[in-house]
Amino acid sequence: MVAEAEPRTLAEKVWESHIVRRAEGEPDLLYIDLHLVHEVTSPQAFNGLRDAGRSVRRPDLTLATEDHNVPTLQIDRPIADPVSRTQVEALRKNCAEFGVPLYPLGSDEQGIVHVVGPQLGVTQPGMTVVCGDSHTSTHGAFGALAFGIGTSEVEHVLATQTLPLKPFKTMAVTVEGELPADVTAKDLILAVIAEIGTGGGQGYVLEYRGSAIEKLSMEARMTVCNMSIEAGARAGMIAPDATTFDYLKGRPKAPSGSDWDAAVAWWSSLPTDDGATFDREVVIDASRLSPFVTWGTNPGQGLPLSSSVPDPTQIADPAERSAAERALEYMELVPGTPLSAIDVDTVFLGSCTNGRIEDLRVAAEILQGRHVADGVRMLVVPGSVRVRLQAESEGLDQVFTGAGAEWRHAGCSMCLGMNPDQLAPGERSASTSNRNFEGRQGKGGRTHLVSPQVAAATAVTGRLTSPADLAVRAGGSAANA
């Protein structure tokens, strides 16, 4: 019991409180408090259970929804793509057979799995949360240890409610100071990834801390933790505090009455102790950040929007240089071009990174009284049905459609283009999603990752634009306001 006396990090506390079994020379067997399931990474896992004659150990700690494949138009009709339909139908059949609760397309609780969990209050501090999806790191915003797993592990959790795992290393990402106006959680995390690289977080749980993080809303914290995987990290976490508790209180699955008090008492013991040490520390000055966009084909290839497309010949590291050359060729960009001069065809507002109500509000605020530029298509895809209904109750849908944007149903949509929402070859998007990989949003498509504010401003001008520049340029369009 050496660990009792020593100061510990948030991640270590959550880990140690979930050890079912620890034995020399073996990974720890960790208990899983919540297992989120969707249609793409689960069918082979359910087949495995069936083949072995096994059941789901804790259907009451398991929750399924349909998100990756689902259409965002005409959702009352059968899914047109027969292969997508088969996959969704397989999930329905598996959930019915194994007793797993499912929120299917058409349900008021359906949506992107990482939006659904938090809004139900089923994601809580100190929990272990897994899902066959790398953006499970989103749930770390609550001080949960949440990480993506593969299908074999999905099967393992279904059967045993545990996972054998070797402890992760810990990295503190400390962000001190005040974020300037128009600089969002998205800009912050893109800057962090550019700083530590797409492999810099490998093997680590990142703990985001410092005054700039403490001031973020829960939704902004989810945006930050969501993209931890883009730095290669297993998970991202933020210590639970009053912001976390306020968000959870009264949610359908949050504890109530004396249970609430017991829960808050435990949650309050979770933040990293003074004197605890991290395996690595990175410090970021929030006041020096500005709207950030990606220019390349991995999320680490980003720069302030006020700068220019980099010149690969100036990059010293040979692997990075050749990656930059390839990226610029794919993106059809010329070194030295101001990033704010890059034209786009498509703007995508949505995803588990930026598809929550606050994201829609800030974008609607910018689009209010303005119009999407000619020749630009803007898709607004709420992260869940609840987000969609909330937006409609606030009239945001009217702002979007009034500006010429398309108001869609909930799902992953163009973030990864498993449904019909895809870029055509050669098309270029400004996207609030999380990955700018080659072809991610559709074969031959080109993606610039941006914040919701930059997405909205870009929709208005048709080229990568910060909201501040929009205000300066407003002259003409302001007349419509």
Next chain:
Amino acid sequence: MEKFTTHSGRVLPLRRSNVDTDQIIPAVYLKRITRDGFEDGLFAAWRKDPDFVLNRPQFEGATVLVAGPEFGTGSSREHAVWALQNYGFRVVISPRFADIFRGNSFKGGLLTVELPEGVVERIWALAETDPGAEVTVDLRTRTVDFADESVAFELDEYARWRLLEGLDDVGLTLRHTDSVDAFESARPSWMPRTVAL
């Protein structure tokens, strides 16, 4: 899972870094509900280019994929491992793998080996000058042999044992059901449930 002890095969030299999971298998190929048939999706976008290394006849039948650093970044899709295996690869060598991809590879019996960039460079050079040259990856001795070199690699002892024995994790964990029962009985009653049973 099939046991892995040693494998000798020819090399596919993939001179790229940050080979992400969307390149290994794009999302539109993830819709199958079986563990096989994913070979069509492997590097689907890059394969459109007739010059892409996978399309070059001299590398046909290669079973050891050798790539640059940060292989497998991005998604948790185990389909990336299945696509490589379905196509015929048994081993992937890279200076560094993304965590989730690496974990998935061991679950499925695809051996992923981390070797320094200099060694990867020499294996690439060997394959490019002599596409018929074989590399031997021996999990028992934890060595990679090529040309006149024998290079040791590191692998967690537990992962190595599982691969050598071809063990199924679920089966191993189910031996400890008593420990899971005990843990569950001590969990706070207020912790959330997704459905009343």
